Amino acid sequence: MMSGFWTSEFFHNWRHNASAIAGSTLLVIFAVIVLAGPLLVAQDPYDVGSLNLLDSYKPPMWLDGGESAFPLGTDGQGRDVLASIFYGTRVSVLIGVSAMVLSCLIGTALGLLAGFYGGWLDSVIMRIADVQLSFPSMLIALFLMSAFGTGIDKVLIALTAVGWVVYARTVRGSTLSEVNKEYVQAARVAGLRDGKIIRRHILPNVLTPVIVVSTVQVGTFILIEASLSFLGVGVPITKPSLGLLIKNGFDVLFSGLWWNSVFPGLFIMALVFGINLVGDFLRDELNPRLK
């Protein structure tokens, strides 16, 4: 199995694609930050006892007045910016990935049902999707959040409410083209129950586009969450994501304290850029039409 992967066309193409390698490298770095972030920095930025107000607004270490203990400087409470970013990255990635998984499960299930059964169920699901798609996701999420109030769980609900549509549409399309193929008819003739046909036979055949959509969607979700938090209707201040860090940095930007907002922004950029590079590669690789 493994040796098959190393000699596969997929791996060969990956090895010869500079952007795919760059993207994967970025994602590996972020995976390390998410998994081991707290071990890599000395300070827990949300343990008030470890903060010292005398350390506040120190510039990055390469500037006058910077200290090597705070490589990217500190904020108004003497919090290490790098440590805040590592903790914030965890929140951002956690939200992006969980919301993607939730949207994917719900959207894929609805898409399968709509495509397999058709009829009124199909009409209802697809009309809802149509109405929703005529609005930008950002706006829908913003309104849901303004109704819910802040909180990680609420951000997840809002993002899922926005995100399921893409899966439902994609999966319904692929299901429609699978459902009349001979292997599905054969399964029906063999007397398999609908649930089993959908799970065992149709699902594996419609998963490829789902993988592509999922990758890119994590990036989109991270950006939407950042925007919501920037507007003050995202995550609570006790658990800041990268977006909320940027917002906090914005308040002191006018006094020239740029490192509080520049670095979290660079991290979001690198993270989403990595996701998009890998997403682009997967789309080209997994799309049979382009081959």
Add this chain to the structure above:
Amino acid sequence: MLGYTIKRLLQMVLVLWAVSVIVFLMMSFTGDPVFMVIPIDSTQAEIDQARRILGLDRSMLAQYGIFIGNLLQGDFGRSYVFGQPAMELILERLPATMEIVVLAVVIAAVVAIPLGVYAGANPGRASSRAIMSGSLLGISLPGFWVGMMLIFLFSVRWHLLPSSGRGDAVEVWGLRLSFLTVDGWRHLILPSVTLSLGTLAILLRITRAGMMEVTRQDYMKFARAKGVSRRGVLYGHGLRNALIPVVTIFGLQLGDLIAFATITETIFAWPGLGKLLIDSIYRADRPVIVVYLMLVALIFVVINFIVDIVYTLIDPRITVK
């Protein structure tokens, strides 16, 4: 064609009705507006009376009836905060938003289309690859962060451009417009550039994909063989055909721009619709939020409608069923 147009118009009405139901439901779950209009030390009797005046003591269905009835008569209620009719407030702010949105669209189109044509016509070149990586980076950036960086560089560091507000505006036919004064332009540049970035990147990618598709076609080779210059073929024959998907995306992007204007306007303290919306959300100013939503919904369905119609006009191969 007429049948199709009528069908699409009916669909528009249906969508708007659905939006009105959703807006109504969402508004009923977001706290009690009574506490927005009464003084903090009111007695229970005063609260009850205010509730009666606002119609909040009736059933949900009756409340929806009043809500939709008022909407249809063009009565959107008064802002709890400003005491002014909500519609008036919104219309007052609309030109400011349209200014940055239109300028953002223009910036995006002027930069993205030539770059997209170039990258699509010369796919192998290093410069094309750089353009494509740049556009992917553009999609990966949080727009609000770019705005902040522009403020930091151009306003805080170099003191070249103002960081907030709208500057001098001139009144033309009752509309306050900034783009007619030098000071207005200085205020317009940073917000519009910030807003345009996302659209620019997407437009560039779509144009390139369309161009790559089109350059393979025989009519392109034929036009070259006929003696048309390379430039003439690319822009005259190629771009016209590559633009079809661009039109769709353009319509969708216009909607996105209005949505993202909320963030841009918040950063640059630009007195448009988006800033009004965010302020209204903070203050639970329900009537203003409702008008904003209904107006934006209307703008979106109209844009989608126009895009569909334009689509059939520019591509004669598309036949309407």
